[in-house]
Structure formats: structure tokens, C-alpha cells
Amino acid sequence: MxxxxxxxxxxxxxxxxxxxxxxxxxxxxxxxxxxxxxxxxxxxxxxxxxxxxxxxxxxxxxxxxxxxxxxxxxxxxxxxxxxxxxxxxxxxxxxxLFTPPVRVGTWLLWFGPFALVLSAAAVLMLRARRRPAEAAPLSPDEERRLDEVLQNEKLRRDPDASSPHDGR
Incomplete structure (x- = not known):
């Protein structure tokens, strides 16, 4: 063996x-x-x-x-x-060569990082300029129903909720 x-x-x-x-x-x-x-x-x-x-x-x-x-x-x-x-x-x-010549075949090597930074800056600027969409105002009927729901929530207690004074 x-x-x-x-x-x-x-x-x-x-x-x-x-x-x-x-x-x-x-x-x-x-x-x-x-x-x-x-x-x-x-x-x-x-x-x-x-x-x-x-x-x-x-x-x-x-x-x-x-x-x-x-x-x-x-x-x-x-x-x-x-x-x-x-x-x-x-x-x-x-x-x-550590510094290759600038020609068509090496454009991406020379200018790619700049193009990437510029495109990222453009995207960030466009996103910053975009205003957040404003919500459409509620109709009178929707406001009434919302008030009813909020009133019922104040009266109804959540059975799973606990108060710091419950002693648990």
C-alpha cells in the first residue's frame, strides 16, 4: 500500500x-x-x-x-x-504601462471613473429636486368617516396593550 x-x-x-x-x-x-x-x-x-x-x-x-x-x-x-x-x-x-496612453481602447479606463461620479451626482440631484407627491385632500365624506374611526379608537381599549402601571 x-x-x-x-x-x-x-x-x-x-x-x-x-x-x-x-x-x-x-x-x-x-x-x-x-x-x-x-x-x-x-x-x-x-x-x-x-x-x-x-x-x-x-x-x-x-x-x-x-x-x-x-x-x-x-x-x-x-x-x-x-x-x-x-x-x-x-x-x-x-x-x-502604469499610465497607459489615452486612445479609443483606453477611454473607459481613463474617463470611466469620472463618468460614473458624474452620473451618480446627476441621479442624486434629480432625486433631490423631485418634490414629494402631495396627498389629495379628503372629501367631506372621508373626513367624517375618519372622525368616527378616531372617536371609536379612543373609547375602545386594545386588550393586548399594557400600561406601565399595570404591574406586569
Whole structure:
């Protein structure tokens, strides 16, 4: 029985070990301090595609290390910062930038929150401006019947009601 468990667990363990991401290669800064400063500035503007909430400057993921190496290579080859950004967007999409460009595909991302706030404010203003509906006055017959009901209520005592002086 024990051998059966080992035989079943071995492939699962092997898959888990091979699925682990290899550690990122150590970063090698550029020899030119100006180029390295440009690369570091770009690292802070580019989102890690694995972590999704971290810049590649802070991400320990292997993909972030590859992206840092790619940016350094492009800067060393003479590419401008905008050309590097354009290449990253071409490879990974607008999501890779923390501040995506304003274009038709990203309008909802840029202007959606404003539109939502404005529409909520418009709804609140319309509701506040709406006057409560006034009740139609009672007819003389309805007023007479209401007076009768109120008079009977004063005389009739509710059997379930209790007074604080009842001693219960």
C-alpha cells in the first residue's frame, strides 16, 4: 500500500518541481550611469506582467528580470525611452504601462471613473429636486368617516396593550 502512494505521489511531486519558476538572472547594470538612470526610471513605469501590481524595478519574478534586461539592451543600443515603451506595449499590450496612453481602447479606463461620479451626482440631484407627491385632500365624506374611526379608537381599549402601571 505504501509503495502505491509513493508511485502516485512521485509524478505529482515531479510536476510541482518542474512548474516552479527558475530564479531570475542577476541584474547587470549598464556601464554608462546616464543610460542606467534612464533604465531605472523606465523600470518604475513598467508593470510586471506576473505580479501585476508591482513595477519591474521591485518585482522578483523571472519575467520582470527578463524585461529589465530587455530594456537595458534597447537603451544600450541607442533606443529612446518612447521607443522602449512602444516596444513593450507591442509585446505585452497597454496594460504593461502604469499610465497607459489615452486612445479609443483606453477611454473607459481613463474617463470611466469620472463618468460614473458624474452620473451618480446627476441621479442624486434629480432625486433631490423631485418634490414629494402631495396627498389629495379628503372629501367631506372621508373626513367624517375618519372622525368616527378616531372617536371609536379612543373609547375602545386594545386588550393586548399594557400600561406601565399595570404591574406586569
Amino acid at each position: 505504501r509503495r502505491l502512494w509513493v508511485l502516485l505521489a512521485a509524478p505529482v511531486l515531479a510536476i510541482m518541481l518542474t512548474a516552479a519558476e527558475p530564479p531570475a538572472a542577476p541584474d547587470r547594470p549598464l556601464s554608462d550611469p546616464t543610460q542606467e538612470a534612464r533604465a531605472q526610471a523606465l523600470f518604475k513605469d513598467v508593470r510586471c506582467v506576473v505580479c501585476q501590481h508591482e513595477a519591474i524595478a521591485d518585482s522578483p519574478a523571472g519575467v520582470a528580470g527578463d524585461m529589465r534586461r530587455l530594456i537595458r539592451e534597447e537603451i544600450a543600443s541607442g533606443a529612446s525611452d518612447q521607443a522602449v515603451r512602444d516596444d513593450l506595449v507591442r509585446r505585452f499590450g497597454d496594460y504593461v
